[in-house]
Amino acid sequence: MTPFAETALWAVALTALAHAAGFFIRGAFGFGSNLPIVVATTWLLGPHHAIVLVILTATFAQAQLFPQGIRHADWPLVLRLVVGVYIGIAVGTYIFVSLPASALAPILGALVIVIVAMDRLRLIQRLAAVVDLSGRALTAALSVVSGFVGTVSGGGGIYFLAPFLRHMCPTPLGFRSTNLALSGVFIFGRVAFLAVAGLVDATTTIEALLLMPAALLGGWAGGRWFRRADPDRFFKALSAMLLAGAVLLIGRGLI
Secondary structure: OOOOOOOOHHHHHHHHHHHHHHHHHHHHHOOOOHHHHHHHHHHHHOHHHHHHHHHHHHHHHHHHHOHHHHOOOOHHHHHHHHHHHHHHHHHHHHHHHHOOHHHHHHHHHHHHHHHHHHHHOOHHHHHHOOOOOOOHHHHHHHHHHHHHHHHHHOOOHHHHHHHHHHHHOOOHHHHHHHHHHHHHHHHHHHHHHHHHOOOOOHHHHHHHHHOHHHHHHHHHHHHHHHHHOOHHHHHHHHHHHHHHHHHHHHHHHHO
16 A cells, blocks of 8 residues: 555656656646656556556646636537547557556557657648548547557547647647547546556555646646747657657567
8 A cells, every 4th residue: 555665766756757747748738748757657667557647647637727628628529529539448448458568568659659650740631631520430530549549558649639639729729728628538538447447546546646746736837838838849849759758668668
């Protein structure tokens, strides 16, 4: 029952720092906290521990951030995505529970590379030139894949959808608000499925609560930064960091 009983104090400190930095990203853009945190803390805690911990932390922190998205979110779009997202989460949870840590790390790295490549190559924008992105079939497919990817990788579900959401919500306020609303859908669904799978226990819950000051401070600072941010430059830097971490994760799994 002792929190972080098998983790060195310096590793706990780095884990808190990673959560503060990750939730700065979520506070600024409405999404994107989990994946950088998982990439960083997998090295410190192992993939399963890192992913369950960040999902619990994000669930608690979302209580602070979710209300910021209520007023300006595109709720019809969010509701169209919910069913597919939960189907993807259910399948992803089964895969996540079934895989050993040694197999999960390189899969996580590969998923990160795919997510970042889709964003930087602007595949969704190119698809929009030939396909109606608001169509039910495409929306359902994107939501299922997003729920699956976000669950198996511990984050990145909204990052996977980001190009699509940027197209559907062209204003920065609408984009951020819709991300905050959809992130709530993701996080609450994922923690519910993990609880059913027996992966949420008292020790991990206490660990997540201990990380909350760092997460809340990061989210607050990110929200203030949002008012004067340059999203394009920020996302380029974030993509570079994620790719570097993904390559390291794949290499770790192959050693």
